[in-house]
Amino acid sequence: MNFPEDLWYSEDHEWLRIEDEANGVASVGITDFAQSELGEIVYVEVETVGDTLNAGEEFGTVEAVKTTSDLFMPVDGEVLEVNENLDNDPESVNNSPYNEGWIIKIKISGNVAEALAQLMKASEYKTSINA
Secondary structure (H helix, E strand, O other), X not given: OXXXXXXXXXXXXXXXXXXXXXXXXXXXXXXXXXXHHHOOEEEEEOOOOOOEEOOOOEEEEEEEOOOEEEEEOOOOEEEEEEOHHHHOOOOHHHHOOOOOOOOEEEEEOOOHHHHHOOOEOHHHHHHHOOO
16 A cells, blocks of 8 residues: 655545645545545545635545545645546546545645644554554
């Protein structure tokens, strides 16, 4: 299982990658662990573009062959964009969870460093899932 060191991880199995630190823009997706637990992903739904949500609030859902799982904001922020490629290629969340399978881009509310302090580094996340 892959746990990139440059990402931040939530207890809900979302990852966050800073894309533009000066403007607080980050990409968010689900971890390799989460996609492997869900199985084959067939649909990703996000209807929160333009919404400002708090950490832990639902921003969408991922539907797999056997189950549906809610997606949660890893930090406070505004949903800026959805990965439109997931409409035709939802399995990219399985095949490339940290690259082509990103789900949303957000603008982090407030201080970026304080927001990241709420999340885990790769080593902490691995420990949390006993990997």
